[in-house]
Amino acid sequence: MSNLAQNVAKLARIDLPDDKAEAVQEDLEKVLKYVQQLEALELPEDIEPFFGAIESVNAIRTDEAQPSYPREEILSNAPDSDGQFYKVPSVFEQS
Amino acid sequence: MNQTLETTQAQRDAVTDADVTLIVGLEVHVQLDTQSKLFCNCSTAYGADANTQTCPVCTGMPGTLPVINQRALKLAIKTGLALNCKIANYTKWDRKNYFYPDLPKGYQISQFDKPICGEGHLTISDAKGAFETRDIQIERAHLEEDAGKSIHDETGAQKPSKIDLNRTGTPLLEIVTKPDLRSAEEAKAFLTELKLILTYIDVSDCNMQEGSLRCDANVNLHIKVDGEKIATPIAEVKNLNSFRAAERAIGYEAERQLRVWKKDGLGIADAPKQTRGWDDANQKTTKSREKEDAADYRYFPDPDLIAVETTDEEINAIGSTIEYLPSKLRTELMESYGLEAYDTEVIVSQGIGVVTYYKTVADFLTKSASGSKSPGKTASNWVAQEVLRYLNEQNCAIGDYPISGDQLGELLARIAKGDFDQTRGKDVLAQMLENRADLEAAIEKLGIKAVDSGEVEALCQQIIDENQGVIEQIKGGKVQAVGSLIGKAKKLNPNINPNLVKETILKQIGI
Numbered sequence: 001m002s003n004l005a006q007n008v009a010k011l012a013r014i015d016l017p018d019d020k021a022e023a024v025q026e027d028l029e030k031v032l033k034y035v036q037q038l039e040a041l042e043l044p045e046d047i048e049p050f051f052g053a054i055e056s057v058n059a060i061r062t063d064e065a066q067p068s069y070p071r072e073e074i075l076s077n078a079p080d081s082d083g084q085f086y087k088v089p090s091v092f093e094q095s
Numbered sequence: 096m097n098q099t100l101e102t103t104q105a106q107r108d109a110v111t112d113a114d115v116t117l118i119v120g121l122e123v124h125v126q127l128d129t130q131s132k133l134f135c136n137c138s139t140a141y142g143a144d145a146n147t148q149t150c151p152v153c154t155g156m157p158g159t160l161p162v163i164n165q166r167a168l169k170l171a172i173k174t175g176l177a178l179n180c181k182i183a184n185y186t187k188w189d190r191k192n193y194f195y196p197d198l199p200k201g202y203q204i205s206q207f208d209k210p211i212c213g214e215g216h217l218t219i220s221d222a223k224g225a226f227e228t229r230d231i232q233i234e235r236a237h238l239e240e241d242a243g244k245s246i247h248d249e250t251g252a253q254k255p256s257k258i259d260l261n262r263t264g265t266p267l268l269e270i271v272t273k274p275d276l277r278s279a280e281e282a283k284a285f286l287t288e289l290k291l292i293l294t295y296i297d298v299s300d301c302n303m304q305e306g307s308l309r310c311d312a313n314v315n316l317h318i319k320v321d322g323e324k325i326a327t328p329i330a331e332v333k334n335l336n337s338f339r340a341a342e343r344a345i346g347y348e349a350e351r352q353l354r355v356w357k358k359d360g361l362g363i364a365d366a367p368k369q370t371r372g373w374d375d376a377n378q379k380t381t382k383s384r385e386k387e388d389a390a391d392y393r394y395f396p397d398p399d400l401i402a403v404e405t406t407d408e409e410i411n412a413i414g415s416t417i418e419y420l421p422s423k424l425r426t427e428l429m430e431s432y433g434l435e436a437y438d439t440e441v442i443v444s445q446g447i448g449v450v451t452y453y454k455t456v457a458d459f460l461t462k463s464a465s466g467s468k469s470p471g472k473t474a475s476n477w478v479a480q481e482v483l484r485y486l487n488e489q490n491c492a493i494g495d496y497p498i499s500g501d502q503l504g505e506l507l508a509r510i511a512k513g514d515f516d517q518t519r520g521k522d523v524l525a526q527m528l529e530n531r532a533d534l535e536a537a538i539e540k541l542g543i544k545a546v547d548s549g550e551v552e553a554l555c556q557q558i559i560d561e562n563q564g565v566i567e568q569i570k571g572g573k574v575q576a577v578g579s580l581i582g583k584a585k586k587l588n589p590n591i592n593p594n595l596v597k598e599t600i601l602k603q604i605g606i
Contacts, residue, residue, distance in 0.1 A: 011192070011194075011391060011393070012194075013194050051187050051209065051396060051402060052187065052396055052398075052401065052402060054401050056401055057401055057402045057403060057404045058401070058402075058403055058404060059162055059163070059400075059401050060162070060163050060164075060165045060168070060403070061136075061162045061163070061164060061165065062165055062166075063129045063130050063131050063164050063165060063166035063167070064130060064131055064136060065130040065131040065136060065137070065138040065139070065140075066131070066136035066137075068137045068138065068147060068148045068149055068150050069149060069150045069151065071144075071145075071146050071147050071149075074146060074149050074150075074154060075146060077154070077156070080255070082257070084144070084145045084146065084257075085145050085146065085246070085257035085258055085259055086146070086196070086257065086258035086259075086260070087255040087256075087257060087258075088196040088255055088256050088257075088258055089255060089256070090247070090248060090253040090254060090255060090256055
């Protein structure tokens with residue numbers, strides 16, 4: 001788990017400075033240790049896997065197209081746009 | 096399989112084509128035919144202005160909740176049933192996490208360990224027998240949302256990319272095969288058959304230009320070296336947007352991987368899976384510019400969505416909406432209409448409209464008491480040649496063909512009865528098409544009337560008298576010379592039945 005913090009930061013595209021990485025690493029390890037207590041539980045062989053904490057099922061809607069949001073309103077949430085498209089930094093880094 | 100076998104250059108040089116097996120698995124993304132997106136009510140219509148079909152749900156605003164589209168679920172189950180898949184009574188949604196500007200939430204809602212469709216199979220065959228008929232196993236098919244569209248600056252000037260999120264959240268069914276395909280031709284046959292099935296069960300428009308059907312291929316080689324089997328590193332070739340591209344890309348990869356392995360000898364354990372793209376202009380695959388890090392999607396159950404349970408009764412009810420499957424229609428046309436595999440394929444590959452039309456023509460001819468010896472084959476010849484040619488030339492669908500199946504059946508019955516011959520029958524058909532005339536009107540317009548037997552005999556006698564030289568040849572054993580006399584008879588009377596002319600002449604000269 002030595003690079004846990006840096007790896008998670010990289011996957012999340014977060015810049016994690018070296019002087020903060022150690023503290024984050026310690027925190028993450030504590031969280032993981034806490035959750036890993038579950039592994040100590042002995043479960044009966046025949047128990048069904050559990051996929052979620054909510055027991056209700058089938059929240060479904062009918063297929064019906066409704067008007068979307070005005071483009072201006074939607075794009076107003078973006079850091080940058082040209083009025084039609086979102087503008088984002090070039091995806092391809094200088095090679 | 097030997098994962099770590101090291102080979103020498105001499106061993107690799109000794110490998111021939113017979114030692115190499117091509118291994119291909121496909122991932123096909125099918126856009127399901129819904130009005131609205133998978134988790135919100137925004138329209139899925141193609142071609143709208145950029146970013147005019149989005150809302151807080153599909154743009155991933157905090158605090159919004161996705162709700163699953165019932166029709167998308169039904170179409171996914173219908174497709175699974177048509178592909179012989181086990182349908183899950185319990186299915187759930189997971190987040191596949193990755194960062195890309197056209198994925199606004201930072202994750203794609205997909206299905207990880209409880210996909211809606213489990214294992215199934217699809218049968219591929221080749222009407223000309225290029226490969227053996229066999230079942231290709233399907234591993235799973237799961238529902239997921241599409242990402243948006245990125246428009247990158249291609250000038251290299253590092254200008255911003257532009258993002259259109261209209262497509263974000265469009266329902267896709269990802270169909271994943273096992274690595275069962277053994278040639279580029281088989282892969283193409285799989286895709287062709289899959290598309291045909293999807294069209295017959297009406298779950299997708301399958302429009303490849305608009306991205307409704309997209310395909311990725313996982314390709315590698317198994318190579319026999321001195322009794323051991325070695326696998327080459329897997330290449331995933333992305334975004335093959337035509338069947339021809341898929342076929343060529345796989346063929347190219349087979350050659351490339353053998354060439355590379357003969358040089359470096361690297362096996363599947365020595366190199367990571369590589370993502371490649373198909374360069375249609377240069378007819379080759381190229382390594383994608385994506386980062387080489389092994390993908391780490393950190394799947395976990397989506398806490399915003401609850402599971403979907405479907406009973407066997409509900410699944411059966413969806414199954415009962417499947418009216419036609421190409422495989423069943425092939426069997427019907429071969430067994431009930433006496434068609435060969437090739438003729439069957441010509442009809443079935445055109446879709447249910449043409450199949451129904453063909454059956455109407457053939458059924459009419461069969462019931463017409465016209466004496467037609469092979470009504471199924473006759474109907475297939477006329478539909479495949481005359482009707483399909485017209486549809487191609489006019490670029491229209493069978494529903495727009497001006498002549499009903501019964502009318503064409505009646506025309507063929509009149510030919511079979513000997514009212515006029517096939518060539519004259521084609522004139523009648525052309526007349527019907529040109530003037531939108533019904534059969535009787537077209538026959539009248541061409542001046543066709545049944546020629547009575549007295550007339551035929553008189554005409555044949557005239558020809559015999561005027562062509563004694565040819566008659567001597569026939570009597571001398573050159574019976575095929577009668578052909579030139581039939582031509583003369585047709586000039587004298589275009590409506591005369593050539594077979595009858597032949598019979599009568601031969602009878603009159605005592606042969």
